Every structure is written in structure tokens, then in C-alpha cells.
Amino acid sequence: MTDQLKNIKNIARKVGSAKKPIFITVIVLLGITFLLDIFVVDRIFDILVYLYIALGALFVLYGIPSLYASRRLMLYYWQRASKNKLAVGGLAFILFLILLAIIGPLFTADPTAVNFEEKNVPPLGFALEESVYDLKTGQFITHQTTGTGEHPLGTDDKGRDLMAMIISGASVSLQVGLFATGIAIALGTLIGVSAAYLGGKVDNVLMRFTDIMMTFPFFLLLVFIVFIFGPNLALIVVIIGLTGWTGTARLIRSESLSLRTREFVMASKALGASDGRIVLSHLIPNVISLIIVIATLSIPGVILAEAALSFIGLGDPNVASWGMILRAGQQNLDTTWWVAVAPGVMLFFTVLAFNFLGDGLRDAFDPRSNV
Amino acid sequence: MKKTWLRDYIIKRLLLAIFIAWAVLTITFVLVRVGPTSPADKYLANLTVRGQDTAQVVAAIEARYGLDRPIYEQYASYIVNLGRGDWGWSLSTSMPVMELIKTHWIYSFQLIFLSSIFAAIIGILIGIYSAVRQYSKTDYAATFFSFIGISIPNFWLGVMLILLFAVKFGLFKTYYDTGLPLLSLANLKQLILPVITLGTGMLAGYTRYTRSAMLDNLRKEFVRTARAKGLPERTVIGKHVFRNAILPLITIIMFDLGSIVFGGAYLTEIVFGIPGLGQISFNAIFADDYAVVVAVTVISAFLVLMINLATDITYTYLDPRIRYD
Amino acid sequence: MTETILRIRNLKTYFFTRRGIVKAVDGIDFDLLKSECLCLVGESGCGKTVTALSIIGLIDSPPGRIVDGEIYYDSLNLLECPPDQLRHLRGKEIAMVFQDAQSALNPVFTVGDQIAEQVKLHLGMNQRQAKEKTLSLLKEVGIPSPEKATDYYPHQLSGGMRQRAMIAMSLSCDPQILIADEPTTAVDVTVKAQILDIFSQLKNARQMSFLFITHELGIVPQIGDRILVMYGGRVAETATVTELLNNPKHPYTASLIKCLPDIAQTRDRLESIPGTVPSLIDPPRGCLFHPRCDQAMAICQKEAPPPFTVAEGHTVFCHLYSLPKR
DSSP states (O other), X not given: OHHHHHHXXXXXXXXXXXXXXXXXHHHHHHHHHHHIIIIISSOSSOHHHHHHHHHHHHIIIIIHHHHHHTHHHHHHHXXXXXXXXXXXXXXHHHHHHHHHHHHXXXXXXXXXXXXXXXXXXXXXXXXXXXXXXXXXXXXXXXEEEEOOTTSTTOBOTTOOBHHHHHHHHHHHHHHHHHHHHHHHHHHHHHHHHHHHHHOHHHHHHHHHHHHHHHHSOHHHHHHHHHHHHOOOHHHHHHHHHHHSOHHHHHHHHHHHHHHHXXXXXXXXXXXXXXXXXXXXXXXXXXXXXXXXXXXXXHHHHHHHHHHHHHHHTOSOTTSOOHHHHHHHHHHTTTTOTHHHHHHHHHHHHHHHHHHHHHHHHHHHHOTTSOO | OHHHHHHHHHHHHHHHHHHHHHHHHHHHHHHHHHSSSOHHHHHHHHSOOXXXXXXXXXXXXHHHTTTTSOHHHHHHHHHHHHHHTXXXXXXXXXXXHHHHHHHHHHHHHHHHHHHHHHHHHHHHHHHHHHHHTTTSXXXXXXXXXXXXHHHSOHHHXXXXXXXXXXXXXXXXXXXXXXXXXXXXXXXXXXXXXXXHHHHHHHHHHHHHHHHXXXXXXXXXXXXXXXXXXXXXXXXXXXXXXXXXXXXXHHHHHHHHIIIIIHHHHHHHHXXXXXXSHHXXXXXXXXXXXXXXXXXXXXXXXXXXXHHHHHHHHHHXXXXXXXXXX | OOOEEEEEEEEEEEEEETTEXXXXXXXXXXXXXXXXXXXXXXOTTSSHHHHHHHHHTOOOTTTEEEEEEEEEETTEEGGGSOHHHHHHHBTTTEXXXXXXXXXXXXXXXXXXXXXXXXXXXXXXXXXXXXXXXXXXXXXXXXXXXXHHHTTOOGGGSOHHXXXXXXXXXXXXXXXXXXXXXXXXXXXXXXXXXXXXXXXXXXXXXXXXXXXXEESOGGGHHHHOSEEEEEETTEEEEEEEHHHHHHSOOSHHHHHHHHHSOOTTSOOSXXXXXXXXXXXXXXXXXXXXXXXXXXXXXXXXGTSOOOEEEEETTEXXXXXXXXXXXX
């Protein structure tokens, strides 16, 4: 019995030490496929697929072993976090949303299908009265449309099915949340830890820079840059990431500062560890729980930022995000009011879910709070 | 003894603020110049050019606005002009940018000011009550509603309020009437929905922060000492605890003002059609009117800068534990 | 015969927590006479502070509650007072000094303000009178240059000065009783001596009763008139200082005294009492000390010992002295 375990452990160790080469191989393969894509064959994969495969490889090769190594700690945190019902509810909703975004499009109509026959259909259970000019009698008659099961959430003024639009919007919001937050957190952590650890002049310069960037109100800066560079979704995601790192940097820096003076760091130094090693192996693992909390609580802000941009018309016109749907709804508030309600409700619940989850995680990670 | 170091601190802080102001201007300038299209091209796209040599028109525009001069000259005159109060010419509204700002800033101000007062007073009171009566039904309700308040997208809240109260119930107009005198009751009435929209998020935030700051301090030893002195409970809470809680609270409130409120005000103005600085900047974007957009961005950054400066100085003055000698 | 200013009978203060009922104070009796200093001595967790807080009515009401007993201040039962009346006594007639002056004083108000606050409230003084009173109090506790000290914030004072300021604050309304909760525990040795000096001076100068709480038996002789030894929320022994130190009857008291290192003696090891303080949730039956007592008998596990008067003013709660059963 223990022999089998030993074998498995040996294999795992061999795989473990092979992490770097495997990862490099995967990236190279992806790179080759990507180049083939552009220059030789026509569009094998969407660019996002490459990104997801790369991230997936990163997670499987580095993330899962780390999680497995600290599984007892993970279990402890999970037990604490799961006592918070709101946080669990939030997580459930987020998982449901992810599921919806991935599987939903298979069951619903095409969100871009314009169908003027079916325009202005209210949701199931509602009715809409309109004054319509009747060509036959040459007069205005009141025409009533009632909701049907075919379009459970109704249609907009161009006949597009609202439920399909909402589902495609979910995918947009989630991915924007993921990537923009990823960029912002990565940048913020890098700057925060570097400032804290390297100290002195570096710290001064980095913090002055952070102060300056923080002086611009986040949304106005976002609008300004999108105005200059144009509304393209990928660009918007990057810009949100590049403008939203300041809060993270400050928080990570203060946490790292307090860690830096702790004995275990001095002990490491005394043993001759290099700066890089101390940062990677000691500082970062200790701030990871803080990073997770900050990330979870930043996602709603990011999602709302993109939604707000789309709402005021600065979003990517080719992408059906919730903000854009809301904008369409607002313009026809007196007739197709449901088009304004649905995306807002989804945004609200999504933001609420992330806030509950983030709050729950924060309490779970904080040793001083009693759950 | 207190006065000298405070004065030195203020001077130091002012110099820093000037430096940041300069950096803000420079970054804005760089961003505009780094953009893919030049202001001249954008203006050209909006201009009907009939039978004119495009190159000539572009050259004329560039000469008029000094865009053909070397970059550092442009930069220098940019800074100088801003200092002198010449903020450029708004192409879309055909008036100096400064004029535009002078006529419209008051609308933004009244919105932000009223919302802040509304949010601060109610938020802080509820936060204090929540902390003192922790675990009561009111506390749970307040915490629950503050979660909702910070999660509602404020532009959607605005749209929903309009849908309900203006469209369905007809209590308000769906647009903002600039014809009303500012200090009239009618103006106040039409500001109700916008103030609720902008203020709700702020209120929820203030409630949470106040509650947590009060809770932190309610646990401290000096509270027991105050009670042991025989002080009435309202003095213990209202004077001793609150005075300690207000320190981190000021910082958080001011910080919020800088990062979230201006964005929220921008959106609220657009939703309700209030012609404040956010609205005119927004209009300028769709008219490719660079001067206005730059001006509003810079102004908002300067305001945040001043608020941060005021907060820093106030905090340093109020907290006796901070000394810089 | 000196008057009794505080009479406590059968005081029981319990804390109702999720894990059970903590019987922090489980039936104690004692008297505090006028102008005397009674030292309440015992290990951490034996109920000394809870007793003090029960007297002035500062027990956190959930989860704590005074479930039984009487506390007579003069002829007034404090446990049956309306809260407002109790509040008026607090700080004015019965004052309390806490252990750590750094955290017990409000960091955002000056020392002078915090002292003046009390006299303005209880004695109705105006700003000028309050200032004068503050200065004289600060001088009384031995703070140099009181005019400057009034405007200092707590963090600007040294540990010893802070402690004195807190004592000055408690004296501001000339209270009849001063309760001091471990005032020398959080300070270093030199300051400890200074604080004890101040207390001695105050005792001689004012006609005040002291309830001095400490876990250090060694400082008791310097200021105490009588000692009350507590264990596990109950009284173990009470006597005058000289009587107790020379003639301790309770095994616990005897062990405590043995634990005091004596500079004159050469010993290899410091003495200690084996075992730990019992949990006060569901305490063991009988005498709480029996698991650690080297003279425990069968009856100690079954019944709580009744009081036994050894001599005038000397009472002990121990089966070694209770009347033998027939």
C-alpha cells in the first residue's frame, strides 16, 4: 500500500520538477499555432482561446500543486468562509453566472438577430399598449402586445431577444472582470511589493507616482483615455487595468512593509537568501490572502466601470454588454422599459455577489475575526 | 509649540501638491499627443470641407492652434496658458472653454454638495446607531441596506428612479429644467432624484465606515474609564468614542470623494440631463472637442488634489499623536 | 470602632456565554472600613476585577449579570439603585483607577481636559475653577510643572507620569472609595515604587478608603491594612496584613507566601504552585483549590468549605479548620 503511495509521490515529484519545461513547451506550441493562425491558415482559434489555454496551463502546473501542498490551510479557510451564508450565496450566483455564460448561448436565440416583426414585445406576463398607425383605417389605434414564452424577457425596439442579449452580456462582464482585474492586481502587487521591499528612493518614486495617478478620478481618467484611444473592448480592458491599480498598490505596500520587518524575513536574509527569493517565496505567499480579497472586491468596480462606459456610449459598439443594453432601454423608457430593468438587475446581483463573497473571504482570512 | 510644525507641514504639503499638479498637467498633455489622431484630424472629420484642399485646411488649423510648432513649445504654452486662465477654445460650443466652465460648474457643485451633505449626515448617524446597538434588528437592517446601496450601479438606479417616479407616477419631469433659479424650491425638488441617485452609494459607504470605526473604538479601554468617571452614556459615545472614530473616517470619506464621487456625479448628470461639467465634457467627447475634455479632466484632478491636501492637513491637525518635530 | 463604608454580601456575578456560564464571582462577602486599605489579592482570573466592576456597576450586561448579592455603600444597596443614581456615584463617591494608563486614557484629549471633565460634571465647576482644581491635583500626585502637564496628551507623558495623571483624575471629586485595579502591574520596578509611594501619601493625607487589587503579594505590606485572598471567584482567606503574612491558614495563601523570592535566602529553585487555575465554567464541586492542594482531604472534593474564624478579623475558608463532623 505504501509502495503504491511512494510511486505516486515519486511521479508527482518528477512532474513537479518538470513544471518549467512543460509550461515553456505549452507556450511555444501556442505561439506556433498563433503565428500559423495569422499568417498561414485562417482563424483557427479566437485570440481569447489562446489566452485561456495559457492561463489554464499556468493554473494546472503551478496553481494546483500549491493548493494541494497547503490543502489543510485551504480546508480551514473554506470551513470559516462557508459559515457566512451570504458569501456562499454570492459564490453560488457567480458559478451560476459562469455556467450561464458558457452554456446559455446554446439554448437561446441569436442576440444580434434583428426582427422588426417581433419588436417591442414585453416580458412574459406583461402587456404593452401602444398607439400604432393603422394603414388600413388611416388612424391611430391602440395595439396591445402581451409577452409570450418565446421571448421570456421580451424584445427590444429592434426585435432582439432580451434574454439572449443578457446572457451574452454576462460573458462580456465576467471576462472583463477577470482580465481587467488581473492586470490591475498584477500591476498593483508588483508596484506595492517592490516599493515596500526595495524601500528608499524606489519607494519614494513609486509612491509619488501612485499619488499622482490617484489624483485623477478613476472614471474620468477612464473616459478621457477611451476618448483619446477609441472604444475597443480589448483596449478598454487594458485601460481599466492600467488605471485601477493604485488602491491595490497602496494596500499591498503597507502589508508588505509590516511583513518586511518581521523576524522570518530577517532570518531568511541571514541565511543568505537573495532579494528576489525573499520576495517570491516569503513576502508574496503571505500577501496572497490579501490579494485574493482585494481581487474579489475589485471585480465589481471593474464590471461597473465597463458597464458605465457602454452605458454612456463609449463602449465597444460591436459587443453587446449589459451597459449597452441599459443604454438602449433608457432611450425608450416609456415603451420598452423592461430593456432597462433586466441588465441593471443582473449588474446589481453580480456586484452584490462579489461583494458578499469578498467580505466573507476577508473575514475568513483575518485571524482576529471570529466566524 | 504646536503651531510651528503645523505650518512647516502645510508648506511641505503645498509644495508636494504643486508638484502633483504639474505632473497631472504633463500626463494629460502627453496622453493627448500620444493618441492616434491629432486634434486637427478630428476637427476635420466634423467639418464640412467643400472643394477645399484638405492639406491646406489642416495646415491652417494647425497654424491657428499652434499644432505645427515643436512639442516643447506647445507644452510650454500649454502650461502658461492654463496658468493665465486661457483654457482654449471650445470648437463645439464656439466659446472660450473658461466661459463654458464658468457657466456650468455650479450645476455640478450643487449636485455633489447636496448629495454629500445628505449622505454624510444620514450615513454617520445610522453608522453610530448601528455600532452602539450592535446585533439589533436596526443594525442588521442598516448593514443589509448598506450592502445593497454600495452594490447598486448608480446609473441604473437613476434610470429606475426616473422610470418609477417620472414616467410611471409622473411626480417629476424627466429632464432637468435650467430655467429655474438655483435657490428656489422648485430647483430643489427637481434635484431630489439626482441627489438620491448619487447619494445612495455614498450613504451606504459612510454607514459602513462609521459603523466599523465606531466599533473599533467602542472596544477600547478608555471607554470603560469614561464610564467609570460617571459620564452619561451620550457623552461617552458622542464625545469620547466619536472623536476617536472620526479620524480614520475623515480620511476614508475624503478618499471616496476623490475616487468615486466624481465618476458618480458624471454619470448622474448624464442620466438626468443636468448641465454640469460632466455633461459638457461628455458632449464634448462626441463632438471631438478636445479642449473641453482636457479642461474638465484637469479640473477634476485639481479638485481631488485640493481635497486631499485639505484632508491631510485636517487629519494631522486633529490627531494629537502625529507630530513632525 | 471604625465605620464600614462598603458592605458586600454573597455577591455573585456570572457571565452567560455560548460555552457555558462563567461563575466569575461566586458568593463573596467582605467589608471595607473607612480610611483603610483593603488589598484584594489573587491570581489572574480569580475574579478580582469583576468584583471591582460589579461594585461600580460596569459589568457588560450581555453577557454578564450580577445574579445575587448585596452591595451596601453606607445604607444604599447599589444593586437596587436606578442606573442614573449609580452613575452619579461613579467617579464622584467611588472612583476607579485602571491598570494601563496608556490605553485607559483617551488619546485625543489632553490630560487636563480629561481631569477637568469630571469636576465640571460632578461638582458643577466652571472652566477656571476646573483648571485650578486640575493643577492642584496634578501637584498632589507629584507631577512636576503641572501647568505644562495639563496641556499634554497622554502619549506625551512617560509611563509613570501617565499613571499619576490617571490617579489624579480619579481623585478629582474627592471620592470616599478609590478602587485601584492592578495599578502597578504594567509599569517597571522604579515606577512601581513611585506609585506605591503616592498611594501611601494619599492614604495618609486623605480620609479615603482604598480597594487595592493586585496579584503581587509582595507589594501588599507597603500600603495594605487588610488582605482578602481570592481564588476561583471565592474568598480563600481574609485578615490584617501582618496576621496573614505571619500566620497564613489557607494552604493557598501559605503557598503564595512561599513563592515570594526572599533576597536574604539562597535557594536553588523558585517555588511555584503546581497546576493551573480552574476553569470557571462549571467549576468543580467542593473547594476549588483541592486539585492543587497538598493537604486535600476527601471532604474537599464534596463540599465547599464554610468560613472559620481563626482570630479577630481573621477568617479562612478551608476544611482543615472547619468543625469536624461527628
